[in-house]
Amino acid sequence: MTPGSVSKDREALQAQCSDRQMEPTLSPRFITYVRDHLMDRGMDPSDLFLSCGLDIDRCDEFDKPLPVPTVCRLLEGAARCSDNSTLGLDMARSYHYEASSLLILAVVSASNVAEGIRCLCRYDRFVDTAIETRFDFDEHHAEFAHRTLANQGVEARQLNEYLSAFLVQALGTATRRQMPIIEASFTHADAGNRAALEAFFNAPVRFGTAENMLRFDSAFLRERFYTSHSLLHDVLTQALRTYFGSKHSGQGIVDILCRELIRVGGDEAVTLERIAERLAMSPRTLRRRLADEGYSFQEVKKMAREKRAKYYLSQTNMPLSEIAFELGYSELSAFSRAFRSWVGQTPQAYREHSATLLRP
Structure with a gap:
C-alpha cells in the first residue's frame, strides 16, 4: 500500500466517521417497562409492539438500543390503547424493581439521595445517550433536570413524565420518605392532566419550560437509602465502568x-x-x-x-x-x-x- 493510498483511506475513514448520525438512543429496557405495565392490566401488547417495529422479547439491557422516536411512539401508543392519559405516572408507580437495569440497582444501592443521583447522572449518559441530566444544589434547594434529545415533532410527553415520576418513586422507595418537591416542570405543553401531576408530585407543575426539572428541599439529599448496600454498589459501578469503558x-x-x-x-x-x-x-x-x-x-x-x-x-x-x-x-x-x-x-x-x- 502506497503512502498516497494510506492518506486517501484515512481521509475516507474520517469523512465516514464525521458523517455518522450518532442518533441518540434509549435503553431497550423500555420495552420491558411498557410490556409489564400493559400485561399487569390484562392487555396483550403484541400488536402495539409489532406496529412500532419492536420485538417484544428483545429487551435485555445489552440488546440494540432504541431510537428516541420509537420509544416515544411506543409510550404514546400504550397510552392510547389503554385509554390512559397519565401512563407515564402510572408506569412509575407500578415499576417492577425485580426487572431493574444494572444502573437502577447501582443507584438504589448507594448510601443516600445525593450519591444515588450522582450515580444516575454519571452513568446514564452511557445507557440512555438521548437523555441529558443536570444536578445542582445549594444549602436550601436542589434541582435535578433532564432533557430528551429528540427532533422537533417527536411527542415525548409520556416519556418526560415517566422519567421524572420514576425518580420520585425510586427515591421515595429507597428512603421511605416522600420527596419534598417545591416545583416540577416539563418541556411539553399542558395536556389536561395538571391535577394528576400536582397530586403525584404534591407540588405546583409548570409546562413549556426549557428542561424537565424537579426542584426540592436540599435537606432531602442527606436522607439515607434503606436499600443501601455498599458492596453491591461497588460491584455494580465497577461493572458499569468496565463494560462501558470497553470496546x-x-x-x-x-x-x-x-x-x-x-x-x-x-x-x-x-x-x-x-x-x-x-x-x-x-x-x-x-x-x-x-x-x-x-x-x-x-x-x-x-x-x-x-x-x-x-x-x-x-x-x-x-x-x-x-x-x-x-x-x-x-x-x-x-x-x-x-x-x-x-x-x-x-x-x-x-x-x-x-x-x-x-x-x-
Missing part, C-alpha cells in the same frame, strides 16, 4: 466522546483528563481506545464542533453570529471559513439545504 460495549469511543464534548459546549480549554473523568474512565484508557479507532483527542474535538454547528444550523433558528459565538469563534467570518472547510458549503447554504429536506 465490547458496542459503542464507538469516537461517538461517545463526540456526544460528551457537545454536552460540555464550545469550551476550547476542555482537556482529555476532564472528559475522561466525566466518562468514568482513566485518561490512559480513553487515549488507548481513541488510538484503537485511529483518532486523537484533538481530531474528535474538531469533529464534535462540526456536528454541533450542523445541529444548530439544521435544528434551530439561532442567528449565525450567535452560533459562531457558541462554538468559540470571535468572528462570524472565521466560523464561516471553518464550516466551509468541513462541509464545502457556507453555513447559510447548509441551513437552507437542511430546511428543504425537512419540508413535507
Whole structure:
C-alpha cells in the first residue's frame, strides 16, 4: 500500500466517521417497562409492539438500543390503547424493581439521595445517550433536570413524565420518605392532566419550560437509602465502568466522546483528563481506545464542533453570529471559513439545504 493510498483511506475513514448520525438512543429496557405495565392490566401488547417495529422479547439491557422516536411512539401508543392519559405516572408507580437495569440497582444501592443521583447522572449518559441530566444544589434547594434529545415533532410527553415520576418513586422507595418537591416542570405543553401531576408530585407543575426539572428541599439529599448496600454498589459501578469503558460495549469511543464534548459546549480549554473523568474512565484508557479507532483527542474535538454547528444550523433558528459565538469563534467570518472547510458549503447554504429536506 502506497503512502498516497494510506492518506486517501484515512481521509475516507474520517469523512465516514464525521458523517455518522450518532442518533441518540434509549435503553431497550423500555420495552420491558411498557410490556409489564400493559400485561399487569390484562392487555396483550403484541400488536402495539409489532406496529412500532419492536420485538417484544428483545429487551435485555445489552440488546440494540432504541431510537428516541420509537420509544416515544411506543409510550404514546400504550397510552392510547389503554385509554390512559397519565401512563407515564402510572408506569412509575407500578415499576417492577425485580426487572431493574444494572444502573437502577447501582443507584438504589448507594448510601443516600445525593450519591444515588450522582450515580444516575454519571452513568446514564452511557445507557440512555438521548437523555441529558443536570444536578445542582445549594444549602436550601436542589434541582435535578433532564432533557430528551429528540427532533422537533417527536411527542415525548409520556416519556418526560415517566422519567421524572420514576425518580420520585425510586427515591421515595429507597428512603421511605416522600420527596419534598417545591416545583416540577416539563418541556411539553399542558395536556389536561395538571391535577394528576400536582397530586403525584404534591407540588405546583409548570409546562413549556426549557428542561424537565424537579426542584426540592436540599435537606432531602442527606436522607439515607434503606436499600443501601455498599458492596453491591461497588460491584455494580465497577461493572458499569468496565463494560462501558470497553470496546465490547458496542459503542464507538469516537461517538461517545463526540456526544460528551457537545454536552460540555464550545469550551476550547476542555482537556482529555476532564472528559475522561466525566466518562468514568482513566485518561490512559480513553487515549488507548481513541488510538484503537485511529483518532486523537484533538481530531474528535474538531469533529464534535462540526456536528454541533450542523445541529444548530439544521435544528434551530439561532442567528449565525450567535452560533459562531457558541462554538468559540470571535468572528462570524472565521466560523464561516471553518464550516466551509468541513462541509464545502457556507453555513447559510447548509441551513437552507437542511430546511428543504425537512419540508413535507
